[in-house]
Amino acid sequence: MPQPPKRIFFSAGESSGDQHAANMFLELKKSRPDIKALGMGSQKMAQAGIDIRYDSANIGVIGVVEVIKQYAEIHRALNLMKQLVANERPDLLVCVDYKEFNFKLAKYAKQLGIKVLFYVSPQVWAWRPGRVKKYGAVIDMMAVIFPFETQYYQAENIPVRYVGHPSVDKVHPQYAKSEALQQFGLDATKPVVGLLPGSRNNEIKRLLPVMIAAAEQLQVTLPNVQFILPQADSISDALLSNYLQHTTTVIKCVKNQPYDVIQCCDAVMTTSGTATLEVALLAVPMVIVYKLAAMTYWLGRLLVNTPFIGLPNIIAGKSIIKELIQHEASADNMANEIKRILTDIEYQQEMRNHLTQVKQALGQGGGSKNMAALALEMLP
Template identity: 35%
Template structure:
C-alpha cells in the first residue's frame, strides 16, 4: 500500500485538532500514507496537505451559511474536482455534517469508501439525516457514550472509541507558572472567557462576555479575566477580538489578558469558565473547572432550531449527564446580568462549586479511556485493508 492516498475533511477548529491526532496515528500504522485535507494548522503540522482551509467554511446556522455561500460552493467544487481526479482509497469525515454529507454523496458515486470519525449531532436535531448517513457512510467511529446505541439502532456499522479530548486536554504549566507567564496578579481569582472558535460565534458573544466581566469585577475587584485565542482564527477575527478587548479596557479600566496557544493552561488555572456552548465545555469538564454555558444565534436560526431540536440541553456536559449539571443561559436570557449572577454564585458558594466538580468527575468517567485516535486509526486501517482485499 505504498503512497496510498486518503482525503479528510475537518471543517472546524476542534475537528482539526482531532483529525490531526488521527492522522498522526494513521502514519504510525502506514508511513507511506499520503493525506490530503480540508483543515487547518493542526492537520498541516500532522503532515496533511491542505487543499481547502477550514477557516473558509466555519459558520453556524442557516442564516450564517447564506452569507458565506460563495466560499462554501467554491470549496465544494475544489474538493469534488480533487476526488474525481485523484480517486483516494478512502474519504474520512470529521463532524461538520452539512458540507460533509454533500461530499459523501459524491464520494459514494465515485466508489470511494467513507469513514465518519466524530458523529454529527443528528441525535439532537434533524434525526432524519441518519438514513442519509446509513446510505452514504460505510463505517463510523463515535466519541460520545450514547451515540453507539443511537446509530446501531439504525443498522449502521459503528464503534465507540472514547473521547479524544482525554488525550489532548493536558495543562503544560501550573497555575503559578501560568499567572507569571501572562503577568496576572498572583492573588487574583481568575475567570476564563471562551466566546467560541468560529468567527460568527465570537462576533455574537465577545461583547456579552466582556460586559459580564465588567459586572463581575464591580462585585469582585480581585477577579482577573483571561481570553484564550482559539487556534486557526482568521486575521480579521483576531483584529476584531483585539479591538474589542482594547476598547473595553480603555472604557472600563479592566484588563483582559489575551492568551495564545495556552487554552488548557488558562482553563486549568481558572476558578471559573464562561463558555459558548461547544466542545470546550467538555475540555473544562475534563479539567474539573466549574463553568457557565451560554449561546446566542441569529434570531431566525434560533427560531428554526427550537422547532427542530429534540434534546433538553445544549451543552455536551449536560447531555452526557442526562441532567443539568452546569447552568445554560441561552439566547434572549444571555445578558450580562444573568451571566454575572451565575458567576457570583459559583465564585462565592463553596458547596455549589464542590458539587459541580464532583459531578464533572462523574461525567468524565463516562467518556471512555484515552487512546481514541489510535482506536479510530485501527478502524481506518482495517477498512483500507478490506478495500484492497475486495479489489484483489
C-alpha cells in the same frame, strides 16, 4: 512489483475537525509511514503532513444565516472537493464532522465506489433522528465520540464504532497550576475568571461584548477578580482588540495555552461547543452561554429535540451547568452565575463533583489511535 502507498482523502471544515484529522493522520503515520493524505483542512492538518488542496478556514461558520452568507464559497469548496475525489480516487475518504457538507461529499464518493469513514456523528439524538438512515446509506462506518451514540446506529444496523472523545487525550496543561499562574502574572490569592467566547469570528462578535460587560459588572461587586482569555488560533489579534480596547477592565489574552489558562480559573464563561467539554475535563465550574442569529435560533427551536445544548449536561443527562441561551445570555445573568460560583462554596463543589463524573463517563481516551486503527482496517 511494490504496491503504491495508500492514500486517504480528509475533509474537515472547522478548526476542531482540522485538529482531529491532524492527530489521526499522525497516528496513522506511526503504523504506516508511507501513507499519503490530501484534502480539505487548515493549519494543523498541513503541519501534520497532509496535502491541503483547499483551506477550510474560509468556510468554518455555524448557523443558518451565516451559512447562507457564505453559501457561494461553501458551494465552490464542495464542487472542488468532489472533483478532487473523482480525479484522485483515494483508497478511503475520511469525513470529519462538518455534517451537511461532508454528507454530500460522502454521497458522491460512495457513488464512485470509494469507502467512506465518517468521524464525529451528527447529533441525531438532538434533532432529526431520521438522518441516521440517510447517513447509513452514504458511509461504510460511523465513528462516534460519545458512548451513548452507538445505540442510534445499531438500531438501524449501520456499522458504528465508539472511538472515544478526542478531547480526553488533548486536554492536558503543560505546567502545574502554580507555575501557570505565575507565568500569566496572576495572583494566586485572588479569584480568576476565564472568558471563552469561541473560535469563530461570528461567535466573538456575538458573545465577547456581553462577556466583557459581565466582567465589568463582576469587577464592581468583586473587585479582587482577575480575568483571562485563551485566544483561539483562528481568532486574530485585531478582532479581539476591537472589543478589548473599549473597556477599562483588565483581561489578559493568552495564545497557544488554552488548558493552562483554564486550569488557572476558578470559574469560566464559555460558549457552547467542544470548549464546554474541555472545561469539564479540567473540572472547572462554568456557565454556558450561546447566541445565534434570530432566524437560526427559531429554526433550531423547531427542529431540536433535546432539553440541553451544553455537552456536560447532555452527557450527565441532567442540568449540572447553567445554560444561558439567546436573550437569557445577558451580562447580568452571566455575572450573577459567576458570582454565585465564586461565593457559594457548596454550589461550586457540587458542580466540580458532577464534572468529575462527566470526565469518567468519557472513558480513557485514545480517540486518535482508535481512529487510525479503524482507518487501517478499512483500507483495501
